[in-house]
Amino acid sequence: MYAGLRDREDTEMQRDLGIALVKRALDIVERQWPDMADTHMRVPLEVYRSEEIAARERLLFESSPLALLAATEIAEPHDYLVRQAVGRSILFTRDAEGVAHAFLNYCRHRGAEAAAGCGNARSFACPYHAWVFDSKGQLVGMPFRDRYEDLDLARLGLVELPSQERHGFIWVLLRSGAEIDVAGHLGELDGELASLGCERMSYFNSLPQEPLATNWKSVTEGVVEALHVPFVHANTFALNPQAADVDLGFFDAIGPHLRWVLPMFAKDDVARIRATPEAEWEPASQIACVWWISPGLLLADEYYGLIYADLTPGKTPSEAFFRYGWMSPTLEPPDGLPAPAEMAARAAKAVLEDKPVWEGCGRGLEDGDHDYALIGRNEKGVQLMHESVARQIGYDGLGHD
Ligand code: FES
Ligand SMILES: [Fe+2]
Known part of the structure; x- marks a missing residue:
């Protein structure tokens, strides 16, 4: 339904990738079991608090496109x-x-x-x-x-x-x-980003520079999992494609980056899709992708456009800034769907729903007397993000449970 609107360039390589991702999505939905990490992860609270770690992360932001x-x-x-x-x-x-x-x-x-x-x-x-x-x-x-x-x-x-x-x-x-060297930074994701056609999309700002009183990685955690969606986004739930099955999805680490794939169909659809010749599959409407491009870029399929946001650290470990917007391939509202400006406003609303819980995490991670944050096996995206940042800044304190 959105494939035409998104106007993706279906090169053979991107088409093959899309089909492979739909196949994995079919397996996940059929089993009703998400792609899980091998262990739970322990993230010591110093990861969110330490000035020294924050300084290394700022260097990462300063040396990455x-x-x-x-x-x-x-x-x-x-x-x-x-x-x-x-x-x-x-x-x-x-x-x-x-x-x-x-x-x-x-x-x-x-x-x-x-x-x-x-x-x-x-x-x-x-x-x-x-x-x-x-x-x-x-x-x-x-x-x-x-x-x-x-x-x-x-x-x-x-x-x-x-x-x-x-x-x-x-x-x-x-x-x-x-x-x-942007292509070098994107590595294998370079072709995938090229296929999105963002150069033909208009940008609608949701939040120009939202200050958040928490560590930037704590916020990043919240954009690579959907477990919180039914609780935090009860009001916008129905419009959120991630709401279908909150943890049914799968993740790939691609160099330092992350791709999260969310099936856009239910268990009842699996047999029908499997019975359809692959040549007729439409990956652009059968799966939604979220890309976290290290260190702070977020792109996410949402209906006929894309969320485009970036998260940057502030001057202290407990401060972050979020710029959040929506990119649209069309200026007109497509049939039965909200207009681009409305999509951007909804995106802002969702982030402002997240903000109080993120800032609660900020206080908990700064003032708590526990040792570590526990990232579950079914929060594989969060784990991969932490592993990527730790690897890039030379931190070896992540633990497993
Ligand atoms: S003209 Fe710019 S600081 Fe004086
Ligand atoms: Fe959220």
């Missing part, structure tokens, strides 16, 4: 947008030639944030003393220009961050001067 913007958020030449990420203000622009850029949004005069908000502008006058930067970040003028005649303006442009537009997102590395 981050998909901080949907490319269509700055679709036209001279479109710009400012957002916060990992404690920085970042100015995104699209220059006259259509090339996207990311800059640290700090004026080279005395450091003020040179641009704010979003819109379309050929240049930005810093709000403090009106030094002017163009959409390539170059300093092009200032009041009392004759007083600065001896100054080489070319050396005083905004600091540009390595960025790359790929698969409908603008990916950024937070270290100036470093090389960005």
Whole structure:
């Protein structure tokens, strides 16, 4: 039903992958038993509390390509947008030639944030003393220009961050001067992300920068399991495709990333699907996928579009920021389904339902006197996420039960 709307590029490879995933989904639904981890996992509370671990995680965020913007958020030449990420203000622009850029949004005069908000502008006058930067970040003028005649303006442009537009997102590395390699970072998921067609989707923001008083991994846990859905999302339950069978699904670690597949059919449908020739299967409507792209990107099939969100750590281990939105292949509401803006509003509502319990976890993980969080065998996605982060930051304290 959504396959056409999603307009996926069905390359042979992606088609084969989709069929293989539907087969696994059929087995899971038939058995009514989820894909389980081998053991329960013990996550010592230091993982959520330690300044030292948080510092290593910040390095992970600073050294990983981050998909901080949907490319269509700055679709036209001279479109710009400012957002916060990992404690920085970042100015995104699209220059006259259509090339996207990311800059640290700090004026080279005395450091003020040179641009704010979003819109379309050929240049930005810093709000403090009106030094002017163009959409390539170059300093092009200032009041009392004759007083600065001896100054080489070319050396005083905004600091540009390595960025790359790929698969409908603008990916950024937070270290100036470093090389960005998005395809290398995505590895086997590169083709899968390409097939989503996000470059043709419009972005509808749900939450621009929601501060959360808890550790970023505690929130990540909550987006790679659906066990909480009937309890926390009782009001939005009916519209949540993950609501069908809350723990019936399966997970794959793909490099440092994670794919979670949720069957979109019930046990009664299994025989009918099996009796249909594979050539007629429609993976895009028979399964929904959630991708956690290390370290903080979340993409999730939801009806005819995609949730696109990122989670970044704050200045302390007990602070995180969530930017949350919805990407739509159409601007019109499809038959019988909510309009894209309404989908984004529903997504915001769901996150705001999660927020109090996440922040409760924040207090429990910070102030509790127990030793570890217990991640069950049926929370395999949560376990794989912790294993991935631990591996990447060189932490060896995860235990098993
Ligand atoms: S700080 Fe930007 S013009 Fe002075
Ligand atoms: Fe939730």
